[in-house]
Amino acid sequence: MIIHQSPAAQKPERVVLLGARGFIGAAIRKELDAQRIPRLALSSADLNLAEAAAADELAAALRATDAVVMLAALTPDKGRDIPTLMKNLAMMQNTCTAIAKTGCAHMVYFSSDAVYDGAVSRVSEDTPTSPQDLYGAMHHTREIMARSLAGVPVLVLRPTLIYGLDDTHNSYGPNRFRRAAQKGGKITLFGGGEETRDHIHVDDVAALTLRCLLHRSTGTLNAATGTSHSFHEVAEAVSKQFGKTVEIVKTPRANPITHRHYDVANTIKAFPDIRFIPLEDGVARVHREMLEKS
Amino acid sequence: MSDVLVGFAGMTHLGVNSAAAALAHGFSVVGYDADRDVIEALRRGDPPAVEPGLPDVLRRHASRANYTADIADLSRCDLVYIASDVPTDGSGASDLAGIRRLIEGVSGALARGAVVVVLCQVPPGFTRALALPDERLFYQVETLVFGEAVERAMHPERIILGCANPSATLPAALGEFLSAFACPILPMRYESAELAKIAINCCLVSSISVANTLAELCECLGAAWSEIAPALKLDRRIGQHAYLAPGLGIAGGNLERDLATVCKLADAHGTDAGVVRAWIANSRHRRDWALQTLHGAVLSKLEDPVIAVLGLAYKQNTHSTRNSASLALLAHLAPFRVRIFDPVVPATAIPNPRCHAASSELDACEGADALAIMTPWPQFGTLDPVQVARKLRGKLVLDPYAVLNAVACRAAGLEYHTLGFNPDGIRTEK
Numbered sequence: 238m239i240i241h242q243s244p245a246a247q248k249p250e251r252v253v254l255l256g257a258r259g260f261i262g263a264a265i266r267k268e269l270d271a272q273r274i275p276r277l278a279l280s281s282a283d284l285n286l287a288e289a290a291a292a293d294e295l296a297a298a299l300r301a302t303d304a305v306v307m308l309a310a311l312t313p314d315k316g317r318d319i320p321t322l323m324k325n326l327a328m329m330q331n332t333c334t335a336i337a338k339t340g341c342a343h344m345v346y347f348s349s350d351a352v353y354d355g356a357v358s359r360v361s362e363d364t365p366t367s368p369q370d371l372y373g374a375m376h377h378t379r380e381i382m383a384r385s386l387a388g389v390p391v392l393v394l395r396p397t398l399i400y401g402l403d404d405t406h407n408s409y410g411p412n413r414f415r416r417a418a419q420k421g422g423k424i425t426l427f428g429g430g431e432e433t434r435d436h437i438h439v440d441d442v443a444a445l446t447l448r449c450l451l452h453r454s455t456g457t458l459n460a461a462t463g464t465s466h467s468f469h470e471v472a473e474a475v476s477k478q479f480g481k482t483v484e485i486v487k488t489p490r491a492n493p494i495t496h497r498h499y500d501v502a503n504t505i506k507a508f509p510d511i512r513f514i515p516l517e518d519g520v521a522r523v524h525r526e527m528l529e530k531s
Numbered sequence: 532m533s534d535v536l537v538g539f540a541g542m543t544h545l546g547v548n549s550a551a552a553a554l555a556h557g558f559s560v561v562g563y564d565a566d567r568d569v570i571e572a573l574r575r576g577d578p579p580a581v582e583p584g585l586p587d588v589l590r591r592h593a594s595r596a597n598y599t600a601d602i603a604d605l606s607r608c609d610l611v612y613i614a615s616d617v618p619t620d621g622s623g624a625s626d627l628a629g630i631r632r633l634i635e636g637v638s639g640a641l642a643r644g645a646v647v648v649v650l651c652q653v654p655p656g657f658t659r660a661l662a663l664p665d666e667r668l669f670y671q672v673e674t675l676v677f678g679e680a681v682e683r684a685m686h687p688e689r690i691i692l693g694c695a696n697p698s699a700t701l702p703a704a705l706g707e708f709l710s711a712f713a714c715p716i717l718p719m720r721y722e723s724a725e726l727a728k729i730a731i732n733c734c735l736v737s738s739i740s741v742a743n744t745l746a747e748l749c750e751c752l753g754a755a756w757s758e759i760a761p762a763l764k765l766d767r768r769i770g771q772h773a774y775l776a777p778g779l780g781i782a783g784g785n786l787e788r789d790l791a792t793v794c795k796l797a798d799a800h801g802t803d804a805g806v807v808r809a810w811i812a813n814s815r816h817r818r819d820w821a822l823q824t825l826h827g828a829v830l831s832k833l834e835d836p837v838i839a840v841l842g843l844a845y846k847q848n849t850h851s852t853r854n855s856a857s858l859a860l861l862a863h864l865a866p867f868r869v870r871i872f873d874p875v876v877p878a879t880a881i882p883n884p885r886c887h888a889a890s891s892e893l894d895a896c897e898g899a900d901a902l903a904i905m906t907p908w909p910q911f912g913t914l915d916p917v918q919v920a921r922k923l924r925g926k927l928v929l930d931p932y933a934v935l936n937a938v939a940c941r942a943a944g945l946e947y948h949t950l951g952f953n954p955d956g957i958r959t960e961k
Contacts, residue, residue, distance in 0.1 A: 361816075363812065463823075500816065500819075501823075502816075502819040502822065502823060505819075505822060505823065505826045505830075505863070506819075506822070506863045509822075509826065509830050509863055509864065509865075509866055509867065510830055510831065510866060511831065512831035512832070513831075
């Protein structure tokens with residue numbers, strides 16, 4: 238459950254995006270620009286948060302009236318080891334040190350659904366956190382670090398699987414399926430693709446973030462649509478976009494089937510008129526953008 | 532007629548219905564409440580609770596009832612029932628300060644030898660800790676059911692009585708009073724009786740949770756819980772009267788209180804209450820059924836939708852809105868226009884500036900994009916789906932308690948949703 242500190246939507250004076258050049262950061266930047274909300278977009282090229290000097294540099298750039306959106310993190314494709322964990326924690330330590338020094342009006346920390354046990358099939362914000370790997374443990378720790386900031390209203394957003402044109406992670410799902418279909422006309426599934434997951438379009442994540450910024454929301458919120466699809470259904474949705482036969486290949490199953498569904502009641506309660514892009518439409522949108530880009 | 536004079540301290544829902552039962556069984560009654568308005572209303576024949584048959588019983592036996600706001604009037608009674616409300620906080624924890632004050636006041640007014648019976652929901656250990664003589668202090672389990680309170684108070688299945696000494700003979704006045712109910716009397720230790728009340732409610736919640744859990748699954752599989760429940764009731768291990776109707780979570784306050792008490796006691800003593808916490812979680816989950824369904828079909832699709840809501844009370848035949856699923860839904864519909872009708876509860880109970888207090892069920896439906904029937908008042912069942920369809924602008928009808936006829940609704944072109952069945956949910960196993 239989240240609480241709106243500003244029940245009526247109110248534009249923040251300025252939004253500082255940390256990790257602004259990433260996939261999600263770019264989408265939020267676009268949303269802020271569309272709403273004419275002043276922003277300071279910092280990427281690792283501008284400020285390497287992992288370095289010791291970053292805390293002072295960030296403190297100098299921050300204003301007490303800023304809303305800070307912390308997206309910067311080394312994702313699992315950059316490493317799943319202990320050094321990566323420690324770098325991620327250092328980034329958060331420097332961010333928290335800067336905020337503690339300058340203060341801020343609102344902080345949105347981008348966590349991950351990796352804080353939940355992957356074996357749990359139905360997840361809500363009440364689901365106990367139980368990270369199963371260093372990446373999940375990192376986000377869990379960083380959540381606690383954010384919440385430990387005295388006097389700072391903090392919202393933790395835990396997105397599920399995000400897809401969109403500019404995703405670079407290429408993890409199993411819509412993005413990889415699209416690239417595979419484009420490249421080789423073939424989508425390879427684990428087993429029959431029976432597992433169900435909730436896939437959220439990056440624009441929906443950005444729109445949800447904006448709503449939370451406008452209301453200075455605090456608490457914890459999963460960023461999910463509430464509708465899960467099997468990977469086979471996702472593959473079919475992607476295949477349909479190519480207008481030619483894309484082969485969907487099933488492989489012998491190596492792991493047991495697991496499912497993940499989100500109870501998004503808290504999101505609906507917080508934003509009763511919220512709407513998410515249905516998977517088929519989202520996949521079609523990404524496909525259109527891909528064609529336009531090429 | 533009996534010579535035993537029975538006092539009831541607290542003209543609450545529990546107190547007034549229990550007093551009505553005593554009157555109906557031929558006893559004279561003193562009904563005390565500190566609230567003069569309540570007493571004046573009772574003297575006029577206007578009880579403070581909505582219950583079928585209650586005004587009639589009180590009127591018929593009015594000559595043997597004395598309502599008073601003066602606690603000293605209880606000094607004439609042979610036995611006095613403590614029947615105050617025990618308020619709970621948001622987590623269901625009881626605030627016992629009020630009942631303690633009342634018992635203290637009653638104790639000061641009692642005649643020598645008079646008996647005190649605690650009738651309210653109290654946690655185990657409460658009665659024994661009271662500073663009253665053991666032989667004159669009892670705890671009686673109440674099994675009030677909102678909407679059936681008079682009937683249940685007059686004809687209990689059994690009387691569970693907490694005593695200091697279960698093998699001792701009951702005081703004469705109490706024995707005479709209880710035997711008038713012509714049902715088994717089960718004397719037991721105070722703590723056993725206090726926990727028996729909680730045990731009864733846990734059994735009820737467990738049945739409700741089974742119904743809710745499997746009804747939700749029915750909605751995904753094309754099964755119909757309404758077909759399954761009667762089969763369960765014919766199983767003698769489950770029974771005809773089992774609470775197997777799916778609902779929008781646990782409401783009313785009393786069941787939640789006992790669940791909170793079990794969790795608190797289990798935490799204190801290190802016992803396992805995981806299953807009770809699961810019931811609470813399931814209840815919260817199912818409470819959102821209407822909101823989630825409305826969101827999926829209307830709120831996320833239409834600009835500025837209008838929602839008609841029938842029913843505000845937490846269940847039919849009561850004025851109580853405690854933990855009402857309807858109010859919970861309406862709290863989240865604040866940004867939208869709503870049209871509300873309840874036969875008893877006024878729409879002013881809803882702090883929504885865009886709320887229209889409708890004059891009737893069909894007035895509420897006028898121009899609405901969706902209709903949600905949130906309380907199963909019997910009169911809602913007489914609504915003609917064709918007329919509803921004519922009045923509505925949209926087609927969506929949420930009828931969690933299946934008040935309307937599903938087939939007739941669908942025949943009238945309505946998009947009908949109820950708990951425990953979804954015709955679109957039919958799936959075959961691959």
